[in-house]
Amino acid sequence: MNLKSYFTEHRSEHLKQLQEFLSIPSISALSEHKTDIQKAAEWLADQLKSFGMKRVELLPTKGNPVVYGEWLHAPGKPTVLIYGHYDVQPVDPLHLWDSPPFEPAIRDEKIYARGATDDKGQVFMHLKSAEAFMKSEGKLPVNIKFCLEGEEEVGSPNLDEFVEQHKELLAADMLVISDTTMLGKGKPAICYGLRGLCGLQINLKGPKGDLHSGLYGGAVQNPIHALAELLASMHDDSGKVTVDGFYDQVVPLSIEEREAFTALGQTDKDLQKELGVPALFGEQGYTALERSWARPTLEVNGIWGGFQGEGTKTIIPSEAHAKITCRLVPDQDPEQILDLIEKHVHNHLPAGVTAEVIRFDKGKPFVTPFDDEAIQAAxxxxxxxxxxxxxxxxxxxxxxxxxTFGRLLELPVVMMGFGLPEENFHAPNEHFHLENFDTGLLTISYFLQEIEKLGEKK
Amino acid sequence: MNLKSYFTEHRSEHLKQLQEFLSIPSISALSEHKTDIQKAAEWLADQLKSFGMKRVELLPTKGNPVVYGEWLHAPGKPTVLIYGHYDVQPVDPLHLWDSPPFEPAIRDEKIYARGATDDKGQVFMHLKSAEAFMKSEGKLPVNIKFCLEGEEEVGSPNLDEFVEQHKELLAADMLVISDTTMLGKGKPAICYGLRGLCGLQINLKGPKGDLHSGLYGGAVQNPIHALAELLASMHDDSGKVTVDGFYDQVVPLSIEEREAFTALGQTDKDLQKELGVPALFGEQGYTALERSWARPTLEVNGIWGGFQGEGTKTIIPSEAHAKITCRLVPDQDPEQILDLIEKHVHNHLPAGVTAEVIRFDKGKPFVTPFDDEAIQAAxxxxxxxxxxxxxxxxxxxxxxxxxTFGRLLELPVVMMGFGLPEENFHAPNEHFHLENFDTGLLTISYFLQEIEKLGEKK
Known part of the structure; x- marks a missing residue:
């Protein structure tokens, strides 16, 4: 079959379907979207069934279901496990969107919607590539299993257990994921390393209720002051994390790797312009690329306390809160890092308040050798x-x-991402460039053909 | 007339009227309550007219109207100007109220509602005292002018100009205000000094939009980190303000005044228990009472930035915000303090963000000699x-x-407050003890009789 002409012929039909998928507000962080999550999962299952995938089901977890589907009729050929996620990030601040996040709009050959690039758009491409083979040739070049989850944006709290319990069902020769980005327009990239993640929330409590700042100001600790002091104690002036032991397990960047990063030609100046900041900022002695790819971070993602309305309200608030996530690199361990931060909170807690720490979101950092034959096929x-x-x-x-997949299923992971860094992942006006939708469909299809050539591995 | 039996006879009628007044949600900080502000002002004007006050009108300002009314038929007697405010604080967090803030409820001889003690309840008492004289005797013991404003809770932005423009209308021999508190149950107090106020909002801006904390974390400054660092730089570990020059104009507490404070018998231990904090906190070398009556403060009343919802959202926010108010003591000047803080913000601004400072709320501190004959009459x-x-x-x-009144009208100020410190001013479950409603009505009425005895002053 001629893949190019197939995808050209079906382009408008595909985009219509993608818009339908993107219009489901499957936000996993907000419980009021529970039925939308279910709707998105069922939409995917219907799609998989429609072009002949077998054993299509919504497999339950303690949280949102995993959409599973397989086609295993290519004897002697490798099995490719395709992972993606159908849940999306929240959309606030809503007023910064140029078009509603769940009314997908195509402008300038880009599709705008929450999930357009992260990750519904990219999941959809894997479906359409498999469909192309099934509809044209009645079969796939390799064996394929789809494993599409609905909790990635809240840290995949139930997927470890799910994979552990379904090791046989998910057994494969390689895992393919399209949830990373290209280097830039026309510059494809295969990602061989990801940072890990751990998160926590800090709740500081002072007086039992909000107090009049005139009557009591000066007499008691203000939980916002305490929180500011506590958070400020977590970084030095250059942005280096000052939590004791935070960097102890970090594998230093090799000279070879730093040279390879530099050779990519991404300058700090370009990045500064792209992000619209007065200056880049971070740990001294590293480029911005090194800092964001291979150095750990501790970021406060949200803070709140007291009065946020119009005008003033002269209170000392009873409480103040912060949400923190860390990005981790090999060989940092999420549990250990959370222990260190919790210890820091208690050791640096200003007088006059009490602290509660709630933990969530854990994922280990990951690096895979890029001479693996699956990666070379990609x-x-x-x-x-x-x-x-x-x-x-x-x-x-x-x-x-x-x-988790790499460790539990013992398989190489091929990260083929088609997003562009400027596509507003997690931010207002998320979008996906259709040129990478088109070329990505071809890449995924060629990849399956390249894997076919490898023959059976196991 | 027998004032005691008059007020006993009319008690249930008075409480019914007070509930009506308190049920108007006259929140000045929120523009959606503009019509409620008007309604509260008209309610007061109708009341004043109903018992024979003359020249009752809503005098316009650039903001909310001032309710004015006078009765000047006591030749040879002093003129008392009564000031109060009919606007109230916002009510959030609403879920902490045991009964709705604008459905006044009487429980345990206390009336619960926003404004019950600050200041609608106390304004209402002055009306009822004047009404008692008018209804019983057809005249007041002294000349009275009411000046009731609707913007006190947002810092009275238009009252300076109003007083300046109405110097003749407001001319009097003394000003009476009931917007302060007693020392405790059965312990009345006349307040002779108040702290001043100035406020500002700090807006920090980093990247042009929210960023994915994985893709960009480490490369750019996080506006929340910058804000935490900036706010932390404004106090030392003991809570002393570290803004350069902040204390330069502060008049030190005299030994006599400190001894008088101590003699009041209010201990830090009692206060700690009352507020439910693990420990009191503040500038070393001062009691909590000294710190809250006679030392200046810089309080962050609200902070916000990034994600505040359920779960996590792994972003670096584009913006972070804080609202600050300072309480000032003689001879600090609000404008000068705002200058110092703004300078501090720019001098201590962390790299990678830009700052905007918005100023609001200004009032000078005030102390009046308490051997004044009006204060002694009180x-x-x-x-x-x-x-x-x-x-x-x-x-x-x-x-x-x-x-402003003291300076522009050149008159002594008598602050007769009937609130109790634990009545949740500015907080959920604001209430007013009816025992002080009853005894306060008598006190105000006796005060007018005491003033009558002073004879004409001007």
């Missing part, structure tokens, strides 16, 4: 579709499940 | 009603207009 597929060899990169983001 | 009225002599106190709160 590289050939990219070259065929894009006309250039892909770069081998690491990424600052976390897909906690990557490390 | 002391006699208290003794008659409560059976004990009142304490002379200072207060941590700010009534910016006190200083």
């Amino acid at each position: 590289a050939r597929a990219y070259e065929q579709a894009y006309g250039v060899a892909p770069a081998f990169t690491r990424m600052g983001g976390s897909i906690p499940i990557v490390e | 002391a006699r009225a208290y003794e008659q009603a409560y059976g004990v002599a009142p304490a002379f106190t200072r207060m941590g709160g700010s009534i910016p207009i006190v200083e």
